[in-house]
Amino acid sequence: MTTIRQRRVGKSTEAADDQPSEEKNVKLDRKILSDHTGGRLWNALSVTVGGTVAISLGLLTSVYVATLHENDLWFSNIKEVEREISFRTECGLYYSYYKQMIQAASIQQGLHGLVYDNKTESVRTINILERMNVYQEVFLSILYRILPIQQYLEPVYFYIYTLFGLQAVYVIALYVTSWLLSGTWLSGLLAACWYITNRVDTTRVEFTIPLRENWALPFFAVQIAAITYLLRAHLQPVQERLTLTAVFIATFLFSLTWQFNQFMMLIQALALFILDCFDMLPTAKVTWLYIIQVSGLLLVCVLQFFNSMILGSLLISFNASVLIARTIQKNLKKGSLLNRLGKLILHVLLVLCLTLLINKFIKKILHLESDEHIFKFLKAKFGFGATRDFDANLYLCEEAFGLLPLNTFSRLSDTLLFYVYVFVLFLMTVAAVIVAFRNLSGSNQVQFMGKKQECTITLKPDAAYNLIHTVLFGCLALSTMRMKYLWTSHMCVFASFGLCSMEVWKLILKRIHLYTSRRTHVIKYSVPIITLLYISYKFWPGIMDELSELREFYDPDTVELMNWIKSNTPNTAVFAGSMQLLAGVKLCTGRTLTNHPHYEDKNLRERTKQIYQIYAKRSPEDVHRILRSFGTDYVILEDSICYERRHSRGCRLRDLLDIANGHIMDGLGENEPDLKPSLYPRFCEEIKKNLPSYTIHFTRVFQNKTFHVYKLAKHK
Secondary structure (H helix, E strand, O other): OOHHHHHHHHHHHHHHHHHHHHHHHHHHHHHEEEEEHHHHHHHHHHHHHHHHHHHHHHHHHHHHHHHHHHHHHOOOOHHHHHHHHHOHHHHHHHHHHHHHHHOOOHHHHHHHHHOOOOOOOOOOOOHHHHHOOOOOOOHHHHHHHOOOOOOOHHHHHHHHHHHHHHHHHHHHHHHHHHHHHEEEEEEEEHHHHHHHOOOOOOOOOOOOOHHHHHHHHHHHHHHHHHHHHOOOOOOOOHHHHHHHHHHHHHHHHHHHHHHOOOHHHHHHHHHHHHHHHHOOOOHHHHHHHHHHHHHHHHHHHHHOOHHHHHOHHHHHHHHHHHHHHHHHOOOOOOHHHHHHHHHHHHHHHHHHHHHHHHHHHHHHHHHHOOHHHHHHHHHHHHHHHOOOOOHHHHHHHOOOOOOOOOOHHHHHHHOOOOHHHHHHHHHHHHHHHHHHHHHHOOOOOOEEOOOOOEEEOOHHHHHHHHHHHHHHHHHHHHHOOOHHHHHHHHHHHHHHHHHHHHHHHHHHHHHHHOOOOOHHHHHHHHHHHHHOOOOOOHHHHHHHHHHOOOOOOOOOHHHHHHOOOOOOOOOOOOOOOOHHHHHHHHHOOEEEEEOOOOOOOOOHHHHHHHHHHHHHOOHHHHHHHHHHHHHOOOEEEHHHHOOOOOOOOOOOOOHHHHHHHHEEEOOOOOOOOEEOOOOOOHHHHHHOOHHHHHOOOOOEEEOOOOOOEHHHHHHH
16 A cells, blocks of 8 residues: 555656646747747748848839949930930940840831841841841740730830840849848848949940840849759758759850850869869759750750850850769769768869860861851960961950059949958958869868867858859950950959858858858848948948039031931942941941941951951952942041050050051051061051042042041942
């Protein structure tokens, strides 16, 4: 009995002891549920606020650049011909196809005119949809025709507002990428503000609206945002599939809208390759990204009527080589440090050799020479031998294809962007090197030991990708100024991410033995807010002044020329001249051209060099014969080219022609020993003297302070 009683007492005591424990568990569960519900509500609120801020900033950026464009040209008040002239060089050429589609009797007739075009290059019929990336103009023109907006919105405004609207997409994509990397939308806000305050170095959309990069870069930014999300850990299968779809769509649109897409994606593929070699990205996701790049480019190839330049791109050869090499070397990521380094070197060499072999084979089969001028330019630019090649020197002498000017960094430093970027880049690079070494050596962790605490260096896949992306595109921008817009916009993302990153501040504070969770959170939010306040204080007055500054388009000589051509020449007349001017002639007058600025065709490059003999030291008979071989009726000479002073000696167009023709250049200075004096004076200067040897072939029919137009005699 006693035993039983004791057991009963034990049970009752145990029950009594368990009762408060169960109550505690219930309270704890309620607290967890409450915290979870509160966390979900807070996340929903944060996403709502952050999303609203992103959309607002995107729309404000669109309005900002549209206002700058209007204030700079008084676009709403000038004549149509002046609006069209404001689309300089290749911008005018691209816009002319939009105008052509709008003015066509039907959509079918407009498309037929593009597929069988005989006005862009005289005595030739070319397929514009194959040669140029103008599907965006086709799509916009069709949209304009079918939407009931013709009475309310002129075609030109529909076009430019679309481009300014894409700037909203661009800024939102940059904002989202920074937000995904840092975990706070404050980072996105800072990235967008840096993009706007560094507008001179992040975009040129307000004065080169139809340029291909202004169509393509917003989609490229969307692609980067989607890749950043894809590389996050623990994605659900549905999320991963949707993200891969988003990456594919963005990649396809980027490829469709810019002829340089293959080179940009090649750099992106190199970034993926480097990270995969060091085991810093999931191999399966990298493989999908390779496949998406190739499939997107091949789809564009089909739409561009199997454009051979796309098929012969290095990107397709490189991605195929990586996948083949990976199949051959199956145990690439196993073994000791030295073993893996040996395999890695062999892997890189194998990929390189396969890429060159596959690319050479494709180009030989397709007889592809469209991109040879790019490789000649790169060879000369990086010091692998001087060249007299006219096309390569034409690029080398352009400021846009030179090194990034040093004053770019001073402008970026004024907003603190460059300082923060270098700081974050240094920390992330050190972390990347440590993680790469750990992965190669097979260690589980690399630790820096303090007196009382340790700091394990980690680098998330999404951060690792954006690090290599910014490094590679930074190298591209430093070497070629025109490509800086790919780097500076991502610089805003990367710097803001670092400034708002919990991991970055945690690493710094642990290294100086000041880490606490609360202190890290305070710094994570206070530093970006202080930076935003500084940017607002320093640059808001300047932005307001810029928006209040009013200018007006003024180019009376070009307007006079275009009006004369429309009034005094037949619709079938063929015009020769500089590439830049002829793009405007096609847009404003619809006349047939001998050459144009879209330079990605070997025959066109050879034709342009021949046409440019009007600025060389050639006989009037030679020039007349050359021009007539292309069906030329009128030739336009520009004093700004004939007497050029913008470039130094050796880089003026007339100097490039002299060197290519083997003639001594004008003016004081050295010449190559094998260059010889020409037997003839410079054509563009001598023709103005109205000598009989010139007037028998050329008759001046128009002249103003800038342009001279001559009609060619049609000798039998």
